Amino acid sequence: MRDLLIYNSLSNKKEIFEPIKEGYVGMYVCGPTVYSNVHLGNVRTFMSFDMIYRYFLHLGYKVRYVRNITDAGHLTDDSEEDKISTKARLEKLEPMEIVQKYTTDFHQILQKFNFLSPSIEPTATGHIIEQIEAIKTILKNGLAYEVNGSVYFDVLKYNETEHYGILSKRNIEDAIENTRALDGQSDKRNPQDFALWKKAEPEHIQRWNSPWGVGFPGWHLECTVMSTKYLGEVFDIHGGGMDLKFPHHECEIAQAQACNHQAPVRYWMHGNMLTMNGKKMSKSTGNNILPEEIFTGDNDNITKGYAPSVARFFMMQAHYRSVLDFSNDAIMASEKGHNRLMEALVVLESLKAEATSTLDVSAWKEKCYAAMSDDFNTPVLIAHLFEAVKWINLLKEGRESLMAQDLKLLLETLSVFVFDVLGLENTQESDDGSKKLDALVRILIDMRNEARENRDWALSDKIRDQLLAMGIQLKDGKEGTMYSIH
Numbered sequence: 001m002r003d004l005l006i007y008n009s010l011s012n013k014k015e016i017f018e019p020i021k022e023g024y025v026g027m028y029v030c031g032p033t034v035y036s037n038v039h040l041g042n043v044r045t046f047m048s049f050d051m052i053y054r055y056f057l058h059l060g061y062k063v064r065y066v067r068n069i070t071d072a073g074h075l076t077d078d079s080e081e082d083k084i085s086t087k088a089r090l091e092k093l094e095p096m097e098i099v100q101k102y103t104t105d106f107h108q109i110l111q112k113f114n115f116l117s118p119s120i121e122p123t124a125t126g127h128i129i130e131q132i133e134a135i136k137t138i139l140k141n142g143l144a145y146e147v148n149g150s151v152y153f154d155v156l157k158y159n160e161t162e163h164y165g166i167l168s169k170r171n172i173e174d175a176i177e178n179t180r181a182l183d184g185q186s187d188k189r190n191p192q193d194f195a196l197w198k199k200a201e202p203e204h205i206q207r208w209n210s211p212w213g214v215g216f217p218g219w220h221l222e223c224t225v226m227s228t229k230y231l232g233e234v235f236d237i238h239g240g241g242m243d244l245k246f247p248h249h250e251c252e253i254a255q256a257q258a259c260n261h262q263a264p265v266r267y268w269m270h271g272n273m274l275t276m277n278g279k280k281m282s283k284s285t286g287n288n289i290l291p292e293e294i295f296t297g298d299n300d301n302i303t304k305g306y307a308p309s310v311a312r313f314f315m316m317q318a319h320y321r322s323v324l325d326f327s328n329d330a331i332m333a334s335e336k337g338h339n340r341l342m343e344a345l346v347v348l349e350s351l352k353a354e355a356t357s358t359l360d361v362s363a364w365k366e367k368c369y370a371a372m373s374d375d376f377n378t379p380v381l382i383a384h385l386f387e388a389v390k391w392i393n394l395l396k397e398g399r400e401s402l403m404a405q406d407l408k409l410l411l412e413t414l415s416v417f418v419f420d421v422l423g424l425e426n427t428q429e430s431d432d433g434s435k436k437l438d439a440l441v442r443i444l445i446d447m448r449n450e451a452r453e454n455r456d457w458a459l460s461d462k463i464r465d466q467l468l469a470m471g472i473q474l475k476d477g478k479e480g481t482m483y484s485i486h
Helices: 040-058 083-091 095-112 125-140 155-159 172-177 219-231 242-260 291-296 308-316 328-350 361-372 378-397 404-421 428-453 457-469
Strands: 005-008 013-016 024-029 062-067 144-147 150-153 194-199 215-217 235-241 265-271 274-276 324-326 472-477 480-485
Touching: 005 265, 024 040, 024 219, 040 062, 040 095, 040 235, 040 265, 040 274, 040 291, 040 308, 040 404, 062 219, 083 095, 095 291, 125 144, 125 150, 125 194, 125 215, 125 219, 125 242, 150 242, 155 172, 155 242, 194 219, 194 242, 215 219, 219 235, 219 242, 235 242, 242 265, 291 308, 308 328, 308 378, 324 328, 328 378, 328 404, 361 378, 361 404, 378 404, 428 457, 428 472, 428 480, 457 472
Parallel strands: 024 062, 024 235, 235 265, 274 324
Antiparallel strands: 005 013, 144 150, 150 194, 194 215, 472 480
């Protein structure tokens, strides 16, 4: 196999990937906490690792990809109640109803984006016994303590022999300053200690029996337990969003060291954040969009809906370690690029072979692989794919030529990277139907505008109401009348 470079967050440099077992990859990615609809930033992180998973499979590796579901134990910043229990109270549902509702939403969204399913998708609640056993081991090894039915990891004691901060490059003083105000700090010996097990107060809904009393596990522990259970005490790759590097992943390393006396992960990989209109996404300010709203166009930040494959292409145009900014202009430009790519593939399939080749397809193919093998550099890969698009247009015009074997190689390579690796889908057929629907709706909008100019309010309302009954909602704004499909 060709050398594959991966940027390792542990060393802060690119390293040649050398799996623990030749031909096999063990990869763990922190999954969602299922208490609300999956947001676009989450989707971008999971999409990056879906692309990475796809490339490993394409290279011929056998991959065990584990992505968990956090369905218990994720504490909020200002409460000792986890997010799922909080949402259950707000919606007056059982916690497992919340879990089921938003796990289903998560799977449906990822399916629309053409994600491959992970090999294993374990849940925190399905591994309570293993988490309790891990806490027992950490206590036995003298790196945790129990107070009033809760168990905390002793960070200062751990730091006497290990480096708490090895991943985030923080020292222990930074850890103290940045410790979140949670976990019942009055019970803790030191402010930077974190919960392994929390005592459940009477009003807490999710609760399990343990040697320390009735309670629930800390958020960080589940990933340590599930990753090492399914991938071994030391495995190849651990991924997640940049925001998880500290404290979550730092705590994972400490817990695994405390249990197994060795570093758990060879390569730590982190995806960067997604912004919107140059600012952090925020529900409170309205600078926010859900994946489903991209598909329907039912959001004030975009002027129409876009196919899931277009949104996927938009995300693939940035390197997974780079900040990506979502805007109406950016997604609109991605749609044009996506369509050009798909149209070129259709043209390529219809081209006839010539007696000679005037283009070096093999060299182009190597450039595609070089880009992906350089820390999964999708924007450089996409630049090479558009080089092929230019070729296809020249071939169509008869200004360049390819022999049969080169024509076949170009089609096969382009298809592999577009569909198998980037995970895009050809939306040309559905686009034809969408264009016809768009044209019809535009005609009706023009008729409605004319009726409004003539003060024929009855006809104007009739057109609006009948479109709404068909699931097409009109939105009147400064830029004219837009519509979204529900």
